[in-house]
Amino acid sequence: MHTAQALKKGLDDIRANKRVVLLLWLTNLILALALALPLLGWLDKLSDTSEADVMLEQFSLRLLVEIGYYDFSALWRLASRLFVWLILAASLVSTFMSGGVLTVLANPSEEPLLERFFAGAGRYFLRFLGLLVGVGTCAMVVLSGLNLLMGAIVAKVSESSSEVTPLILGLFQTVLSILVGSVFLLVLHYARIATVADGLSSIIKAVLRSLAFVFRNFLRTFALLIFFAAAGGLVYLAYWMIRGVLPTTSWLLILALIAVQQAVTVARSALQLGLVGAEMQLYVLRRPKVEKISGEPERQPELMAEVADPEPGTEGTQGTQGTEGTEETQGTLG
Amino acid sequence: MIKPKIIFLAVLAASCLPGFADKLPDRAEKAVDYQIKVRLDVKAKQLNGQERITWRNPSQNSVGDLWFHLYLNAFKNSRSTFNKSRRLVSAKDSSWGWVDIVSMTLENGTDLTKAMTFEQPDDGNRDDQTVLRVGLPQPVPPGGEVTVRLVFRAQLPDLRVRTGHAKGTFMVAQWFPKLGVYEPAGMRGRETGGWNCHQFHPNSEFYADFGRYSVEMTVPSSFRLGATGRLRSKRDNGKGESTYLHEEDNIHDFAWTAGPDYVLVKRKFSGRADVTGQEYRQASELLDRPVDELLLSDVEMIFVMQPGHLDQLPRYEGAAKLALKWYGLWYGRYPYQTLTVVDPVGQGGGGMEYPTLITAGTTALFAYRPFDRIRFPEMVTVHEAGHEWWYGMVGNNEFEEAWLDEGINSYSTGRVMEKGYGKRGTMIQFLGLDLNELDTIRMQNFPSRVYDKSLQPAWSYQSGYSFYSYTKPELMLRTLENYLGQRTMARIMRTFHERWRFKHPASQDFIAVANEIAGRDLNWFFDQALKGTGIYDYEIAGVSTYPVPKRLGLFDEKGKKVLNPDKKGEKSPKDSPSSKPEVYRSDVLVQRNGEAQFPIDVLLVFEDGHQVVKHWDGKSRWTRLSVDYKSRLARAEADPNRQIELDVNWANNSRRMSSDSRPAVKLASHVLYWLQGMLAFIGLVA
Incomplete structure (x- = not known):
């Protein structure tokens, strides 16, 4: 029941926050253009050669390789460096943006959206970054260990068993890695939500609370993740189907292709926001009552719709953890 | 009727x-006759064998020794030439393999064991024991024969380079002491007769004489066996073992495999x-x-x-x-x-x-789909079967001229794959990616491939043995076929095979056949493509089209000086020199970027669809072609039929007068989309 409620809330959040969706898409586009534009400049070599006409009908890997022959190393150096910086930048920007998204979802007020968004983004950035580094490090250590162990088992089994057994084990290893990786992902998501919803300033406390929440609501949290992943998959499938029937030989059709691609990207941004909204609602509906820990003042939850949002930078002035309500009162959030 | x-x-x-x-x-x-009896010890993974070899001296010299390949010794230790080339630094105990000659005698019982020495003709590596020389008490006279009897024991390693054991199954290749080839003076360009017997190298392992093989293999009765030649008999010894007798004529090697799980x-x-x-x-x-x-x-x-x-x-x-x-x-x-x-x-x-x-x-x-459209099993089968013609029947020296089997066979493989599976997606049709034979080989032909040649010993490459032995010769032969025509090329290949079937040709023999059948001297081509290091790359470096300027000034016409002759007859201002001309001059600058030369056609296509083909011998570094025509030039192409498949870059073979950004924008949109997808994923996890 709570899962369905959370799902509905997530979908409602998409409808209610179209501008946030567009903001996410725009950020995504700008970051991607940072690498795509230099590449477009390089690809412009194709404009002078009639050999490239084949690209209008069908992708030619050979042609792409050939145009890169004479400056491949330079291109590769540039692209790989840009790529690394892009991933770093995207991680930071994404961490920044998630604070804004959670703040907006937690505090639907009349204040200007961008003001709320960026105030929240700035407020939570360092804490979210700490969460990312902490949870990411743990995830890497655990996944590396797991894969080393599984790799050794697969190698050992490969020596004596039939060819199918290592394949199945390899598949199992992949699934297990995805599963474990997803647990860490959920822990990160709910730690962020706990930080915002419960007003936590301690990264460790947020992670512990998130861990407890995820394992207590294992199926529910996964159900939400799977729903939105499946929705993303459907969008992707639709794109492939459209792409399959869309000839891209004229300017108009190429522009149509670009429009479809960006529509898909917008849809992905919407699903990303929907997932956050659903997860936040599930957390609010299912979170346990938290006992106050003596010696450390708990920050005030900031997501109460009924409670006015504090001034940016004045978090934790609105009361204590004890203000958390029952499921019914929590269900009105957002 | x-x-x-x-x-x-x-x-x-x-x-x-x-x-x-x-x-x-x-x-x-x-030249040789092998009779071998071998028993497989499954537990110890060893072979215990007896061998009777008769060798006939094909030369006009008396020959005082025999040279053998002992190729299992390539796996004997980390200092063998094979393992040194692979920079082997660690290995499991089970990965070592070796072959020992327990005894060697002449037919009359004379012991030859003390006359055995290991030789290292290629690199002088004293730790390498893959070539054995045996001095004979009496030289073998011209046309004479000698028969030796050997007892040998061999340890099979973990499966590597198609030799050894894996999961209880045995792949038994390069396993018995095998004679090298005695090349008489004149054969393959030799000035004096002598043994040709190379060490075992990672990239080459075949050169032996044709003859008859009769091999008895004893394996557990629960095993299934596949082997060279025809099965003549199979008998069980009542102790859980079966002996298979395989025989074949006109071959130069013998391999077999046995295992409990095989299905024949x-x-x-x-x-x-x-x-x-x-x-x-x-x-x-x-x-x-x-x-x-x-x-x-x-x-x-x-x-x-x-x-x-x-x-x-x-x-x-x-x-x-x-x-x-x-x-x-x-x-x-x-x-x-x-x-x-x-x-x-x-x-x-x-x-x-x-x-x-x-x-x-x-x-x-x-x-399973989509992997079933990766035609690797088909390609490997077609390629290896092709070796029955190029290596098996035409028995070239793979150590010294690997292109003669690998290159010619790769060319043949490509043609058969195209016959069987079509020209599009011949090799791979996987998740929207179509790769045909030409794509896969052209993508390996980098402009930086200038440090080695196709015709050089297989162990002497700086890097890229497979490119120079497989890919470049395939591109060379495809280029030659485009140049000479399909029929001429087919006849060259047929004739070469016929003349050298069951013989040992050299590269020059192929070139001689090509020259003869084509009816022209093709040495210029082979000197560059086979024996040279230069790359092929022709480029349309520039195009321009402009009105042919009117003649201004004084010109002698019919004994008179005429001023501005092209203005004669003009009746209105619009017919002045600045008005729309009747003729445009189109210039095309063609460059040769690589060292290698090839005659090419250059195609000029005009805006009204008219086409002009100009021929250039391709020898100088560049040429400028000029055509006067009533329409403007739309584009120019060097080698428009893409004859020169050796050309490292076809993308620069054409140039338009006005650029068309559609392909670039389309491709960039995909790149952008992929990047956005990746960023969306980061957005989810970060």
Whole structure:
């Protein structure tokens, strides 16, 4: 029941926050253009050669390789460096943006959206970054260990068993890695939500609370993740189907292709926001009552719709953890 | 009126009765005779064998020694030339392999063991024991024979380079002491006679004499066995072991495999049922030979399969039939009665050729979509089967001229794959990516491939042995075919095969046949493509089109000085020199960026669709071609028919007058989309 409620809330959040969706898409586009534009400049070599006409009908890997022959190393150096910086930048920007998204979802007020968004983004950035580094490090250590162990088992089994057994084990290893990786992902998501919803300033406390929440609501949290992943998959499938029937030989059709691609990207941004909204609602509906820990003042939850949002930078002035309500009162959030 | 098809079938049937009417030699000049008895010790993974070898001296010299390959010793320690080349630094105990000659005697009992020494003709590496020389008490006179008897014991390593054991199955190749080739003076350009017996190297391992092999292999009765040649007999000893006798003539090596899980499936290739009349006629026209000269014989195909791959048997079978058909039609019929295709167990067992036996390779994954469109099993089968013609029958020296088998066979493989699977997506059709033969080989032809040649010893490459031995010669032969035409090329290949079937040719022999059949000197081409290091790259470096300027000034016409002759007859301002001209001049700058030269055509296409082809000998570094025509130039192309497949970059072969950004924008949109997807993922996890 709570899962369905959370799902509905997530979908409602998409409808209610179209501008946030567009903001996410725009950020995504700008970051991607940072690498795509230099590449477009390089690809412009194709404009002078009639050999490239084949690209209008069908992708030619050979042609792409050939145009890169004479400056491949330079291109590769540039692209790989840009790529690394892009991933770093995207991680930071994404961490920044998630604070804004959670703040907006937690505090639907009349204040200007961008003001709320960026105030929240700035407020939570360092804490979210700490969460990312902490949870990411743990995830890497655990996944590396797991894969080393599984790799050794697969190698050992490969020596004596039939060819199918290592394949199945390899598949199992992949699934297990995805599963474990997803647990860490959920822990990160709910730690962020706990930080915002419960007003936590301690990264460790947020992670512990998130861990407890995820394992207590294992199926529910996964159900939400799977729903939105499946929705993303459907969008992707639709794109492939459209792409399959869309000839891209004229300017108009190429522009149509670009429009479809960006529509898909917008849809992905919407699903990303929907997932956050659903997860936040599930957390609010299912979170346990938290006992106050003596010696450390708990920050005030900031997501109460009924409670006015504090001034940016004045978090934790609105009361204590004890203000958390029952499921019914929590269900009105957002 | 009798239908042509009936006439054809009647000719076909009649011509089969007396035997094949062709120029193919039916046997080799036998130089060696091997009789081997070997027992496999499964527990110790050892072979215990006895060998009787008779060698005939083909030269005019007396020969006082015998040279043997002992190739299992390549796996004996980390200092062997093979392992040093692979920079082996650690290995499991089970990975070592070796072969010891326990005793060697002449037929009369004279002991030769003390006359044995290890030789290292290629690199002087004293730790390498892959070549053995044995001094004879009496030299073998010209045309004379010598017979030696050997007892040997061999340890099989973990499976590597198609030799050893994996998962209880044995792949037994390069396993017995095998003679090198005694090359008389004049053979392959030699000035004096001598043994040609190279050490075992990672990239080359084949050169031996033709002869008869009779091999008895004793293995556990629970094993299935596949081997070179025909099965003559099988007998059980009542102690859980079976002995298989395999024999074959006109071959120069012997390999076998045995294991408890193999499934043997026999199929027949029929020279009548599997080749249509139309295919015979096509080949007949192509080669200018009568059909009865091309008739193919029946072959028993034996597939030694892993049980888990039986669902892929049709893929192997289809590919093997394609190979037997097209290689047979183009080069000469397969002369043996069996072709054994081994679906190997374990990594390192696939993709190798031995006389009448090949190892292919697949994975269980390839049975399922979308992986079933990766035609790796087919390609490997066609390629290795092709080696029966290029290596098996035409027995070149792979150590010194690997291109003669690997390159010619790669060219042949590509042509057969295109025949069987079409020109588009010949090799791979996977998740929207189509790769054909030409794509896959051209992508390996970098402009930086200028440090080695195709014609050099296989162990002497800085890097890229496979490119220079497989890919570049394939591109070279495809370029030659485009240049000479399909028919001429087909006749060159046929003639070369016929003349050197069951013999040991050199590169110059191929060039001589090419020159003769093409009726022109092609040395300039082979000197560059085969023996040279230069790359081919022609480029349209610039195009321009502009009105032909009116003649201004004084010109002598009919004994008079005429001022501005092109203005004569102008009646209105619009006919002045600045008005729309009747003729445009189009200039095309063509450059040769590589060292290698090739004559090329340059195509000029005008806005009204008119086309002009200009020929350039391609020798100088650049040329500027100029054409006056009533329409503006739209584009120019160098080598418009893409004859020079060796050209490293076709993307610069053409140039438009006005650029068209559609392909670039389309591709960039995909790149942008992929990046956005990646960023969205980061957005989810970060």
